[in-house]
Amino acid sequence: MSLIEYLGKGASLGVSAPCLTTGDSTLSYGDAQVMAFKVARALANSGVRPGEKVAILSVNDPIAFSCVFGISRAGAVWCPINLRNEAAENRDLLEFFDCACLIFQGRFSGLVEQIAAGLPAVKTLVCVDGPTPVGVTLDEWLVGVSGEPLSVAPLDDTMLIVGTGGTTGRPKGVVLTGRNVETMSPITLMSCPFAPRPVYLALAPLTHAAGVLCFPIMAMGGEIVILRTPDLSDFLAAVQTRKVTHTFLPPTLIYMLLSHHDLPDTDLSSLQCFWYGAAPMSAARLEEAMTRIGPVMAQLFGQSEAPMMISTMAPADHFDPDGSVAVRRLSSAGRPAPLVTVAIMDESGGLPAAGERGEIVIRSSLVMAGYYKNPEATAEVGKFGWHYTGGFNVYSAEVEQALMQHPDIADCAVIGLPDDKWGERVTAVLQLRPGAAVTSDEVRAFVKARVGSVKSPKQVEFWADLPRSKVGKVLKKDIKAQILGG
Template sequence: MSSVFDPVRRHAAETPDHIALRGGADQWTYRQLRDASARYAGALAAEGLSPGDRVLLVAPSVPEFVVAYLGIQAAGCVAVPINTMSTRAEAEYVLGDAGCSLAIAWHGLGPAVAEAAEALKVPSWTLTPGAPVPDTAATPVVDRDRDETAAILYTSGTTGRPKGAQLTVGNLLSAGEIGAQCCRGSSADRTGTGLPLFHVFGQASVMMATLTAGGSLSLLARFDPASMLEMLRRDRLTIMAGVPTMWNAILNASGDADPADFAGLRVAVSGGASLPGEIARAFEARFGCVILEGYGLTETTALGTFNDIDRGGKTGYTGRAVPGLRVQVRDVDGNECAPGTVGEVHIKGPTVMRGYWNRPADTAAAISPDGWFRTGDLGETDTDGDLRIVDRIKDLIIRGGYNVYPGEVEEVLYDHPDIVEAAVIGVPDDHYGEEVAALIAARPGSELGADEVSNWTRERLSAYKVPRIIRFVDELPKGPSGKILKRSIDRTELARAHAPGDVPARRG
């Protein structure tokens, strides 16, 4: 029997005065975190919640999120974290789909959650600084089987309504143990992130790993590069985690930052999306800091592969399977592919989810009877066994019968000195079936035009991979973790008659 609360209980007993959380000027020791979370659990029990009840949690990356999350775990309930930008309709959908018994929302957010809860006649609480609760006795921690659901994280997907991935007690504890092992985390480490804790990367790979190792976790409620650099210096971070757009933002808005600021940083972790090689190379050249890329999904509790600290980062690759997990690339017949051959990535191990909430057919389609999870990602290994993610299967562009991997085209675009962000997608085309389109955010003040972009890619790619539709935007749409959201791009608009600035179509 176990609880996701176990690591905090352990460190609160052994090193009670060690700092567990930092949020701006606020600091929480392990004793304070344990006691506040235990009080929160007591308040949940006094409200009438029972083990297994689902609790919606909507808060930014502040220490109080951790208190409420761990309080939910200590009460034996199931945390259902969602995006702080969720609309009333989105919150209402999750409340209803998960069958939540309570909704908790940060005081600084709008009324969407409270209104959604009221519409479904679900009680709601407001989470405020310090995470105070009515005076109730702290109840004993509810221990549970490791295969019981501890959290439900809703995956946005590309089609249909979001599905709730059930992460178990064992999933989350294993993610913390493996994550700490990969980064060689210890109580001496000071980890910092601007990732949202309601997302699996921040919640499992960062929060759980830090608390498992007994280190301290510095949180940014809202990411911006200047604040991240300030936190790096102020808290003397030894581990920092982010998604590619965050590392890119720091690189392009680094001001007076220099290698000395990064001298104490042992590990810089990137995940959530493929890290363009140009960003990794530029970051190392500018700051002397190697960014280690990893790969995982919500359904695998954020873990899959990671670049080994001793070997250093291999640009373009996400490393080998992390301890305790197995990773294979398979062809359409289910056979393991030889190195250099593209196939679908499969993952097996203690972090693979229990299944999708109330969706047995989707669960059966995603997880084989022997426990292998189909990721839906295309990848290939090299002769060293390192994995390279090529693209999502659903993002693959088939132009005139030829496969075009958007990630390959984006890598070339990021190499251009005036391109800050890029997204490549397929749009319907009467002649080729799909045409290659590129949306580009150029460096401020740049006079970059479509012809230059076309010539740049044509010199570096086969003709069928060259974007024929090129549009410039101020910025690309992003999700809560900072990942570029290609599904938010209007393909219908791009497929219309050529607009000014598009490259004339060249058949062939």
């Protein structure tokens, strides 16, 4: 099942139904299909062949997201580009992924102009929203192009390639297939409450988790409301006015939402499912969200290599049968998803007894085809016949959970820094609540009382604010670089 089939499924349930909405503008399923057909024909006219790569560099935008389905209809492969990347990193990714075409927004024309000369393989540059000093506009590109249905057989089952950051060296390209997305979509629909015609609000970038979640929504004929900028006032207003049923935010933005002055007066009664994920969430803040936002919080745990749904915790699983909060579960990652087998594995490939430590490994059709042009890394992550997820990273989350119970701490990040004695020392970087004051010794004692002295921070830093991505995720790599550089 290719990506275009999700749009087609939604259209089969009502071609005039709203599909992609932003502000006062809406594309119906029929509109989005015509756009996809035109983009597919324009790609073919530009010499893009089945199996070739087409990158999109854009903030959340209905037209840009419609182009994803045109890429699929042309039998090509979608390569979403991370907006946070520096120019050199984007140039390297476009070259590494062998991209033949780049579709971008005008706001990025300076970046595109900067890197285009070093990308001879990128023969077509298209700006979706106006004149640009480099490439052609979307309107120019589509002049005379028919919107009649088009069907081009893909080269194989590859649907998209996602760049994933590594701790060292060049980021890897995660090759995701139609089978992967076709596994993720029913997991989503089975694991969470859905009524007909859901309304999904996308504030986080559609290049990542928020975008992949659109496909099961489309399979239900639902509407996708797109916010161009990550503004929480607009987010709350959209939930109320658009009667949003489903949405997703990372924990840091949920923390900000809980402090937002508009929250108490916003009608959130339409919400059926409020997903959180991409980072561990404070159990204390989660319980607060369940009270102030509603009994709709739903966790998802996944990664680019196994998108979104390795394990899930549906809204109902946050409560015990008697209706009380299941406090003991709030720090967990839920239960294995219906189409995923999860185990814990030691370094020799054995499955240790219950209670023993190891790495989270999985088996599922959810698992990627591999890393693009990197068979060594593919083999390493798939040794012993299981997919390795990097589950040892949970240890920092355990310390962060303890820190977030402190009433004076607004947010935190726990990292490891080089240490002659310990190899790495636990380092906590804290952002305090306005007007709060706490000492390093008090922080250490607080954590020690909850998770023990070994995990208590050896170094405590107090920062006015923590560096965050455009969607509010704390950037630990930036924190570590600042400390080591300073």
